[in-house]
Amino acid sequence: MALSEETRARLKTVSTATVATILFKRGLRSQFIQDVQPLRVREESMVGEAFTLRYIPAREDLNGIEVFKDPSHPQRKGVETCPPGAVMVMDSRKDARAASAGSILITRLMVRGVAGVVTDGGFRDAAEIAQLDIPTYHRRPSAPTNLTLNHAIDINVPIGCGDAPVFPGDVILGDGDGVIVIPAAIADEVAAEAVEMTAYEDFATERVRAGQGLPGLYPATDPKNLEAFASWRKEKGR
Numbered sequence: 001m002a003l004s005e006e007t008r009a010r011l012k013t014v015s016t017a018t019v020a021t022i023l024f025k026r027g028l029r030s031q032f033i034q035d036v037q038p039l040r041v042r043e044e045s046m047v048g049e050a051f052t053l054r055y056i057p058a059r060e061d062l063n064g065i066e067v068f069k070d071p072s073h074p075q076r077k078g079v080e081t082c083p084p085g086a087v088m089v090m091d092s093r094k095d096a097r098a099a100s101a102g103s104i105l106i107t108r109l110m111v112r113g114v115a116g117v118v119t120d121g122g123f124r125d126a127a128e129i130a131q132l133d134i135p136t137y138h139r140r141p142s143a144p145t146n147l148t149l150n151h152a153i154d155i156n157v158p159i160g161c162g163d164a165p166v167f168p169g170d171v172i173l174g175d176g177d178g179v180i181v182i183p184a185a186i187a188d189e190v191a192a193e194a195v196e197m198t199a200y201e202d203f204a205t206e207r208v209r210a211g212q213g214l215p216g217l218y219p220a221t222d223p224k225n226l227e228a229f230a231s232w233r234k235e236k237g238r
Contacts, residue, residue, distance in 0.1 A: 002049075003047075003048070003049050003085075003171055003184075003187060004188065006191075007171075007187055007188050007191040008047050008048075008085075010191040010192065010194065010195050011045060011047045011171065011173050011182075011187075011191050011194065012044050012045050012047050013045070013195065013198065014045065014173075014191070014194040014195060014197075014198050015045070015175050015177065015198070016032065016045075016173055016174070016175050016177045016178055016179065016180040017177060018194050018197050018198055018201065019173055019180050019182060019190060019194050020032055020180055021197070022190050022193050022194055022197065023180070023182070023190065026186070028183070030163065030164055030165065031164055031165075031180050031181045031182070031183075032162075032164060032178060032179070032180045032181075033118065033120065033137075033161050033162035033163075033164045033178060033179040033180070033181065034094075034120075034162040034163045034164070035094065035120065035139055035162055036118060036119070036120055036137045036138055036139055036161075036162050036178055036179055037137060037138070037139075037178060038135065038136070038137050038174065038175075038176060038178075039123070039126060039129055039130040039136045039137070039138065040130040040131070040136075041175075041176040042135055042175075045173055045174060045175045046087065046115060046116040046135035046172070046173065046174035046175070046179075047087075047115060047171065047172070047173055047174075048085050048086045048087035048114075048115030048116060048171070048172055049083075049085070049086045049087065049168075049169050049170070049171060049172070049184070050086070050087055050089050050166050050167065050168055050169060050170045050171070050172050050181070051078070051081075051082040051083060051086040051087065051088050051089070051114075051155070051156055051168065052088075052089050052090070052091065052155065052156055052157060052158070052159045052161075052166055052168055053074065053075060053078045053088060053089070053090045053091070053152060053154075053155050053159075054074075054090075054091045054152075054153050054154045054155070054157055054159045055090065055091060055092050055093060055100070055121075055146070055150040055151060055152055055153065056093075056150075056151050056153045057093070057149065057150075057151065058098075058147060058148065058149050058150055058151045059151060062151060063147045063148075063151055064147075065145075065147065067147070073152065074152035074153060074154055074155050075101070075105075075146065075152035076105075077155060078152075078155040078156075079101075079105050079108050079109055079112075080108075080112075081155070082109060082112070082114050083114075084112060084113030084114060084115075085113065085114070085115050086114060086115060087114070087115050087116040087117070087118060087172040087174075088109060088114055088116070088117045088118070089117075089118045089119075089159065089161050089166050089172060090117070090118065090119035090120070090121065090159075090161065091120065091159035091160055091161050091166075092119050092120050092121025092122075092150060093120070093121070094120045094121070094139070094162060094163075095121055095149060095150075096121045096122035096138070096139040096140050096142045097122075097142060097144065097148075097149055098121070098122075098142060098144040098145065098146050098147075098148040098149035098150055099121070099122055099123055099124035099142045099143065099144060099145060099146050100119035100121040100122060100123060100138070100142075100146055100150065101117070101119070101123060101124075101146065102123065102124040102125045102129075103123075103124075103125035103128040103129050103132070104125075106123070106129050106132060106134065106136060107132060109134065110132050110133060110134035114134065115134075115135070116134060116135035116136065116137070116172070116174060117134065117135075117136045117137070118136075118137045118138075118161060118172065118174065118179050119137070119138050119139070119161070120138075120139055120161045120162040121138065121139055121142065121150070122138050122139050122140050122141055122142030123136065123138045123141065123142065124141070124142055124143050124144070124145070126138070126141035127141075135174055137174055137178070137179050139162075156168045161181075162179075164180075164181050165181070166181050167183075167184070169184045170182060170183055170184050171183075171184060171187040199233060199238045200220065200229060201218075202238075203228075203229050203232045203233075204217055204218045204220075206232075207225075207228075
């Protein structure tokens with residue numbers, strides 16, 4: 001099922017932390033991509049359907065620089081076919097000793113309307129990429145060309161990225177904390193619940209800043225707090 005614009009808009013207003021709790025309640029505990037960070041924190045969360053690229057360890061006789069002359073090379077084909085609005089997710093085996101991509105490829109993805117790029121490896125030209133108008137996440141900067149250690153083998157297949165399973169079409173959410181993977185089948189319900197949960201958390205934060213203690217407030221076990229929350233929502237238009 002394709003990601004609806006309503007769900008996309010909802011997810012842009014919520015955090016990976018909130019979604020992680022919602023997925024945890026559903027028994028999903030391995031959806032956060034480990035050890036990746038944004039090259040630049042953005043005001044709005046990154047949201048899009050996963051389009052994947054899988055690397056395996058490079059073999060020297062297959063990874064000469066001339067392979068990039070082939071337009072069907074999986075890395076280059078992936079950059080040219082990743083759909084607008086999708087997030088390109090790269091399985092680089094958690095190895096940042098060689099780059100997963102550089103600024104020219106990321107710029108091409110940006111120009112094509114891709115919603116973001118994630119790798120559990122590294123990017124070269126990291127300072128340049130950080131300034132681009134596209135959310136990007138990696139493990140750390142890495143100057144060596146990807147061919148040094150990475151052999152691009154396939155696109156849009158199930159992968160692992162930072163120990164998280166990623167299936168094509170899963171919904172990717174990224175913010176200042178990192179990136180989480182929402183199974184496509186439950187994306188709509190997770191987004192709706194996350195908006196509700198975010199509203200309550202904002203209310204609770206206001207109460208805590210005003211001096212209220214946590215018991216009965218967070219989590220909301222006291223009906224009086226739920227009544228106060230209902231009034232707060234009406235006042236705030238949320």
